[in-house]
Amino acid sequence: xxxxxxxxxxxxxxxxxxxxxxxxxxxxxxxxxxxxxxxxxxxxxxxxxxxxxxxxxxxxxxxxxxxxxxxxxxxxxxxxxxxxxxxxxxxxxxxxxxxxxxxxxxxxxxxxxxxxxxxxxxxxxxxxxxxxxxxxxxxxxxxxxxxxxxxxxxxxxxxxxxxxxxxxxxxxxxxxxxxxxxxxxxxxxxxxxxxxxxxxxxxxxxxxxxxxxxxxxxxxxxxxxxxxxxxxxxxxxxxxxxxxxxxxxxxxxxxxxxxxxxxxxxxxxxxxxxxxxxxxxxxxxxxxxxxxxxxxxxxxxxxxxxxxxxxxxxxxxxxxxxxxxxxxxxxxxxxxxxxxxxxxxxxxxxxxxxxxxxxxxxxxxxxxxxxxxxxxxxxxxxxxxxxxxxxxxxxxxxxxxxxxxxxx
Amino acid sequence: xxxxxxxxxxxxxxxxxxxxxxxxxxxxxxxxxxxxxxxxxxxxxxxxxxxxxxxxxxxxxxxxxxxxxxxxxxxxxxxxxxxxxxxxxxxxxxxxxxxxxxxxxxxxxxxxxxxxxxxxxxxxxxxxxxxxxxxxxxxxxxxxxxxxxxxxxxxxxxxxxxxxxxxxxxxxxxxxxxxxxxxxxxxxxxxxxxxxxxxxxxxxxxxxxxxxxxxxxxxxxxxxxxxxxxxxxxxxxxxxxxxxxxxxxxxxxxxxxxxxxxxxxxxxxxxxxxxxxxxxxxxxxxxxxxxxxxxxxxxxxxxxxxxxxxxxxxxxxxxxxxxxxxxxxxxxxxxxxxxxxxxxxxxxxxxxxxxxxxxxxxxxxxxxxxxxxxxxxxxxxxxxxxxxxxxxxxx
Ligand SMILES: Cc1cc2nc3c(=O)[nH]c(=O)nc-3n(C[C@H](O)[C@H](O)[C@H](O)COP(=O)(O)OP(=O)(O)OC[C@H]3O[C@@H](n4cnc5c(N)ncnc54)[C@H](O)[C@@H]3O)c2cc1C
Ligand code: FES
Ligand SMILES: [Fe+2]
Ligand SMILES: [Fe+2]
Numbered sequence: 001x002x003x004x005x006x007x008x009x010x011x012x013x014x015x016x017x018x019x020x021x022x023x024x025x026x027x028x029x030x031x032x033x034x035x036x037x038x039x040x041x042x043x044x045x046x047x048x049x050x051x052x053x054x055x056x057x058x059x060x061x062x063x064x065x066x067x068x069x070x071x072x073x074x075x076x077x078x079x080x081x082x083x084x085x086x087x088x089x090x091x092x093x094x095x096x097x098x099x100x101x102x103x104x105x106x107x108x109x110x111x112x113x114x115x116x117x118x119x120x121x122x123x124x125x126x127x128x129x130x131x132x133x134x135x136x137x138x139x140x141x142x143x144x145x146x147x148x149x150x151x152x153x154x155x156x157x158x159x160x161x162x163x164x165x166x167x168x169x170x171x172x173x174x175x176x177x178x179x180x181x182x183x184x185x186x187x188x189x190x191x192x193x194x195x196x197x198x199x200x201x202x203x204x205x206x207x208x209x210x211x212x213x214x215x216x217x218x219x220x221x222x223x224x225x226x227x228x229x230x231x232x233x234x235x236x237x238x239x240x241x242x243x244x245x246x247x248x249x250x251x252x253x254x255x256x257x258x259x260x261x262x263x264x265x266x267x268x269x270x271x272x273x274x275x276x277x278x279x280x281x282x283x284x285x286x287x288x289x290x291x292x293x294x295x296x297x298x299x300x301x302x303x304x305x306x307x308x309x310x311x312x313x314x315x316x317x318x319x320x321x322x323x324x325x326x327x328x329x330x331x332x333x334x335x336x337x338x339x340x341x342x343x344x345x346x347x348x349x350x351x352x353x354x355x356x357x358x359x360x361x362x363x364x365x366x367x368x369x370x371x372x373x374x375x376x377x378x379x380x381x382x383x384x385x386x387x388x389x390x391x392x393x394x395x396x397x398x399x400x401x402x403x404x405x406x407x408x
Numbered sequence: 409x410x411x412x413x414x415x416x417x418x419x420x421x422x423x424x425x426x427x428x429x430x431x432x433x434x435x436x437x438x439x440x441x442x443x444x445x446x447x448x449x450x451x452x453x454x455x456x457x458x459x460x461x462x463x464x465x466x467x468x469x470x471x472x473x474x475x476x477x478x479x480x481x482x483x484x485x486x487x488x489x490x491x492x493x494x495x496x497x498x499x500x501x502x503x504x505x506x507x508x509x510x511x512x513x514x515x516x517x518x519x520x521x522x523x524x525x526x527x528x529x530x531x532x533x534x535x536x537x538x539x540x541x542x543x544x545x546x547x548x549x550x551x552x553x554x555x556x557x558x559x560x561x562x563x564x565x566x567x568x569x570x571x572x573x574x575x576x577x578x579x580x581x582x583x584x585x586x587x588x589x590x591x592x593x594x595x596x597x598x599x600x601x602x603x604x605x606x607x608x609x610x611x612x613x614x615x616x617x618x619x620x621x622x623x624x625x626x627x628x629x630x631x632x633x634x635x636x637x638x639x640x641x642x643x644x645x646x647x648x649x650x651x652x653x654x655x656x657x658x659x660x661x662x663x664x665x666x667x668x669x670x671x672x673x674x675x676x677x678x679x680x681x682x683x684x685x686x687x688x689x690x691x692x693x694x695x696x697x698x699x700x701x702x703x704x705x706x707x708x709x710x711x712x713x714x715x716x717x718x719x720x721x722x723x724x725x726x727x728x729x730x731x732x733x734x735x736x737x738x739x740x741x742x743x744x745x746x747x748x749x750x751x752x753x754x755x756x757x758x759x760x761x762x763x764x765x766x767x768x769x770x771x772x773x774x775x776x777x778x779x780x781x782x783x784x785x786x787x788x789x790x791x792x793x794x795x796x797x798x799x800x801x802x803x
Contacts (some may be wrong), residue, residue, distance in 0.1 A: 015468070018617065019468075022462075022463045023458045023460075026458055026459050026463055028463070029456065030425050030428070030459070031425055033422075033424070033425070035459075035462075035541070035722060036459065036462040036463070036464065037613075038608065038612060038613060038719040038720070038722045038723045039553070039554075039557070039610045039611055039612040039613060039719065039723065040611050042612075322573060330542060331542070332542065332546075333540065333542065333543050333546070335723070335724055335725075335728075337726060337727065347722070348723070350609065350610060398534065
């Protein structure tokens with residue numbers, strides 16, 4: 001049989017079509033007020049290779065999907081690797097930000113690592129489908145092995161630093177997709193901390209919706225006595241022999257589970273809670289009632305500003321922003337263009353500002369607003385106290401007019 | 409039609425876009441010779457409308473010239489042989505000739521890349537743009553980086569054009585000389601990109617008008633058009649721009665870099681004059697000669713009127729002032745005025761020397777105020793030392 005080969009003329013046609021596509025996109029972008037960035041930053045240390053481009057591109061790294069694991073009907077694990085061979089380094093509980101383009105709009109979504117943490121070649125993100133969700137449905141239904149994605153991170157403060165000598169007792173409370181960071185903790189701590197014991201209380205809608213069911217059972221069997229599993233479902237779906245709990249993890253349900261823990265609460269070194277808002281609220285109230293001290297309570301919420309460009313004043317006009325750095329006399333002024341966040345504007349002007357998740361979820365980009373006003377996409381991770389003290393997030397904030405910020 | 413009145417009714421981003429298209433159309437509409445329009449038109453579309461140079465991927469331009477082989481290796485042009493000899497002597501190594509350890513702080517007002525007088529900040533303030541001291545410094549930094557970026561893009565064009573011209577030219581001595589120019593242009597790409605990477609840390613995108621000129625002469629199959637475009641027009645532009653920056657900068661590394669580059673470029677223009685003078689006065693029909701004469705005039709206008717540094721505008725003022733206001737600002741920048749002056753005082757005498765300033769075109773040059781440069785020295789009458797001495801004297 002003759003192998004199918006592209007004729008030179010076909011290839012020429014292909015190139016012409018690609019060029020036509022680029023031409024049309026360029027013209028279209030022009031009319032939408034999105035011309036190409038006027039310049040790129042150059043980094044001498046990179047041997048003159050272009051530094052991360054300015055503008056909306058925040059220097060995300062490109063990663064390749066090397067494996068897809070269907071965890072259950074509604075969740076998929078994407079295993080990612082760096083095509084150039086780089087490693088990922090993160091602590092259990094950390095999350096990464098995926099940057100996707102849809103219809104010319106950049107969407108940023110946070111996903112917690114579910115794989116074993118440390119310095120690793122492969123990173124697993126587990127994504128639960130949200131009905132009508134733009135990114136989660138795309139990742140569940142469309143992304144194939146071999147596709148490339150853009151990634152920022154790791155970020156977040158919901159992390160544990162593993163220590164081989166530590167002997168801790170930790171209670172992990174998860175609901176739905178909130179299991180992902182807890183899974184990284186379980187995988188890592190069971191491996192690294194030989195004397196640590198974990199108890200997981202994990203709520204799901206039904207047995208078929210449990211993410212990591214098999215992997216958890218396997219881990220519990222392998223590390224006998226060190227992982228106490230308690231799976232709770234709203235509805236056992238007629239499984240007569242369902243071995244776990246039944247009912248919602250609300251104040252009552254969760255209270256029951258906490259009372260049944262293998263250890264007294266005083267012996268628990270930390271409670272880690274991640275799941276839907278009502279579950280987090282319930283856990284917070286219960287743990288407060290149990291007088292668990294603040295420093296032993298940790299929570300992560302999966303809500304963050306989802307719709308970009310929602311800050312009411314984003315996009316109207318360019319505004320000059322003075323950037324003051326603590327301990328430096330001279331302030332730099334950058335012009336933040338229409339439609340850009342403070343972070344994007346500063347980067348485009350060659351001013352490095354700290355950031356991590358770029359989607360309002362981690363607080364790494366917090367700055368103090370000294371003069372003027374910064375409007376932010378909501379909700380975001382700033383606490384009421386931080387707002388009151390005049391802090392703002394540059395990654396999801398835009399200047400309302402001329403303003404001045406201070407970077408720590 | 410009053411474009412400003414029309415566009416004022418539109419939202420900001422549309423306003424900029426309409427202005428840009430209107431400008432593109434008027435560039436092409438001003439071209440009177442249909443042959444010239446046919447040769448520049450497609451390039452105009454690719455550069456001004458499709459922004460081919462800014463699409464973020466390498467640009468492919470089809471070359472259509474024919475290589476001219478001669479298996480008898482004649483010694484056919486003594487003046488070119490002499491240029492070849494000088495060019496071999498004049499080679500330099502950027503690693504050792506320049507002090508790359510120089511610490512360049514683009515925002516240090518003590519050693520400015522450009523003096524504040526390059527921009528008339530009072531005039532800017534009168535137009536409502538008040539910049540603080542630090543911002544003035546940053547603005548001058550942006551302008552310098554923009555200029556050097558355009559030099560670099562121009563040098564890439566020069567590198568490829570020099571290689572094509574070396575293939576196409578019919579003088580064998582010209583081919584040997586051409587090999588040195590290819591090396592020169594390669595070195596220019598090296599030094600400008602190294603300076604931008606190591607010292608200024610940014611690279612501006614290619615200006616659309618510069619793209620149009622490069623695109624036009626890369627895709628034109630006629631070797632003498634390539635020559636005219638590259639060796640006379642773009643090299644003339646480069647000499648004007650290098651000379652201005654050389655004269656004005658206080659940054660020692662940049663100054664010595666430009667000094668070295670200017671010495672090379674003086675040879676390049678000289679070669680262009682030698683090769684074209686013969687060809688245009690002896691080989692071409694009068695109609696062909698007129699077409700080149702018109703082409704050179706249109707490109708000269710493009711260079712005089714159109715290098716508006718919109719890339720800097722987009723960075724600094726998009727959304728604050730209109731493109732029309734920005735054009736007025738750029739046109740009246742004292743530094744840009746000097747640049748035009750230096751450029752045309754080199755270019756016009758060269759056009760005269762190669763026979764492209766016949767009495768029929770003079771009224772047009774006169775109309776746009778370029779006739780005053782008629783009496784300067786052409787490149788073949790001028791040495792690099794003489795050129796640099798002129799600049800040093802003016803400094
Ligand atoms: C720090 C952090 C870590 C996260 N880690 C993970 C993770 O490991 N795995 C994972 O699957 N998701 C995780 N998320 C949630 C994820 O970032 C997205 O919010 C989620 O995938 C929905 O995005 P979408 O584009 O599909 O939905 P969108 O198109 O943005 O929203 C569609 C609809 O769903 C609602 N919605 C948005 N987010 C959620 C949600 N989380 N739950 C229920 N309804 C929602 C919206 O209000 C809207 O009505 C994390 C979020 C944060 C802030
Ligand atoms: S970078 Fe994470 S909140 Fe802004
Ligand atoms: Fe050159
Ligand atoms: Fe040259």
